[in-house]
Amino acid sequence: MATTDTAVWRERGNPLVTGSGTGPLHGIRLAVKDMHAVAGHRLGAGNPAWLAEAEPQPAHSWAVGALLAAGADVTGIAQTDEFAYSLNGTNAHYGTPPNPAAPGRVPGGSSGGPAAAVALGQADAGLGSDTAGSIRVPSSYCGLYGLRPTHGAVPATGMLPLAPSFDTVAWLARDPRTLARLGDVLLPAGGGGGQRPFRTALVATDLLALGDEGVREAFGPAAAGLAERLGLKIEEVPSLGGDPGERAVAFATAQAAEVWECDGAWVSAHPGTLGPGVAARFARAAKVTPEEREAAEAVVHRSARDLIAALPDDAVLLLPAASGPAPLPDQENEHKAATRRATFRLTCLASCAGLPCLVLPRMSVDGLPVGLAVIAGRGSDRALLDLGVRSAGQDFRAVR
Template sequence: MGTPEEATAGTSASAVWRERGAPLVAGSGSGPLSGVRLAVKDVYAVAGHRIGAGNPVWLAEAETETAHSWAVGALLDAGAEVTGIAQTDELTYSLSGTNAHYGTPPNPAAPGRIPGGSSSGPAAAVALGEADAGLGSDTAGSVRVPSSYCGLYGMRPTYGAVSAEGMLPLAPAFDTVGWLARDAGTLARLGEVLLPEAGRSEAQRPFHTALVAADLLALADPPVREAFGPAAAGLAERLGLRIEEVPSLGGDPAARGSAFSTAQAAQVWECDGAWVTAHPGALGSGIEQRFARASAVTPEDRAAAEEVLRTSTRDVRAGLPQGTLLLLPAASGTAPPLDQDEADKDATRKATIQLTALAGSAGLPCLVLPRMTVEGLPVGLCVVADRGNDRALLELGVLSDG
């Protein structure tokens, strides 16, 4: 791994930050997050600023926001300060972290490799030490993947647990607020502010069993599979969990991943299709191709995909009762190189979505722990719990570090 200085050599600050201040927006001056420097993904309303969504044309047309999004407001009230508005993949429709207009944010944990997206800017800012925490969003893995690639702690909460008011939507049935940090304590402190008080129920704890599903683990690259066994065993031993290996959880990962991508694409086109159609040439070629595929999803395609996801969700929730966790790699491999070709990029995305779609479609909370290293590069260990166990997951992260 290189130093942050080496990682940013020759990299424009605009690849990480769209706007930055000292701070850009001050916090309340007191509270549990006093002094925490926050990088806010460029999909959240920040009063006095515009939402740019990773695209200069979108930014040019955007109106100045008059109020903070719910999440930004809550964090500011708790004492955090907005250091800046951080970059994102265009319209957040990617898992790579590259951007044809602003460049690719550096990954100091894996120099010469992508940071992962679409919460790439916040992830890079935190990994570089330019922010203490990043406020991102996670639909198909947009916090989980950059957390994995950059060696960070990341949290995708239970769907709907944290208000997405004032956050630019991508696929509203799957979108969640998410956050990341360099340590489990900071990650949990943000959760104390963002998560509902109802999540404190003592009935959530303790966790006693950690499942490992063979079909999910098989999706990871061989070196990741080798690293996963000792990492999972070490975590289980530290937390007093019994590991149980199962053949599968919630049905065929390939079918679920394909259905998730189809259902997501239909929602993406509903949200952004009119804008994309009205602005030919405004998108980078890779994102433009993804939107073209989204435009071709028929109502019949969507209905069939949603039925697959309903069945999968029912089976996943049945197989993950209270007190039980699922352990799996947060991504299929280490961060790919910056010059990865489009065919390999699509293959990486497909394999990773087959891992992330289980929790994404079922609305389950996920915690990413930087527990694995493969050839000197980080890969996250993802811990998935039943709905509503968000605070218990964050506490687990702190205990695993203790």
């Protein structure tokens, strides 16, 4: 039977891997999602059958190596949803990591292990990945700060791919300064340095409508408080172009085609080794035709162009990071599917366009955290991290 510890960690040390001993991240304890290579240790991808066949990695992933060189210690390898192909944070083999910010509820996925480790105080930061929301959703559910960077800004070398056109190295932390310190190491030097200051905060009515009633009520005060703190002018628009439902279906189809390219052969050769939710997604991925993929990618590319055109260099887009607070693990399947669908429609926006997205723990619904997501233009990652640090000068949570 899975224990709380094994639901969070696949391997844990004191530390598991020691950093350089000096550098800007000296003293930072890092939880590494089990999608990143850690030299001398196996990569498990959240699946025991995959782990059983794995050999110790010969080298660190680029991101793990960079953080170790900067002085961080790897406390351990944290659990993930199988192959990172989920947003819930549950794992049929290892159990569900706890969510101390929302006791009894899921932590969100697929970076649920790192999120739980950070929320529990067992690590200072979590290194994960984000393809369709895998850092943003657990950040929202666990009341953490998280960043999905510009696609390609951080090398994904040594990170197990899910859908390479959308995969990003990503990270989360309890406070914005730690989040920014990791960004100083991982992001390209000078990125965003020449960007104009943010002046406008866009709010799209059709995206806000994807949040449940409590999120919609909390969003207004949270967005207004953030804008006041940072000197931003809020500008409400009906839409940024395109239908959120059509965009989400297209993204899911394009993503699924790449997922099957990456892992379909292994899954086919190992029937019965996946948990039910992930197995169902792989089964759908196997059926995507070349024509369906081509049509989906056309919608994704159009959505990317629309968003980039609608987002000036001096503007950010504010939206809920998830459609609601963390759900209960035994939520009815119909309700679970509706929650995932609404959240996916929010998270796939930045993924389609490859834009950076920062999650701030700035809303509370019935005492449960919900993140406020901030999307900005390509390459503005450092400016977003600075926004996060400046936003923390006061607490303006909107409590329902």
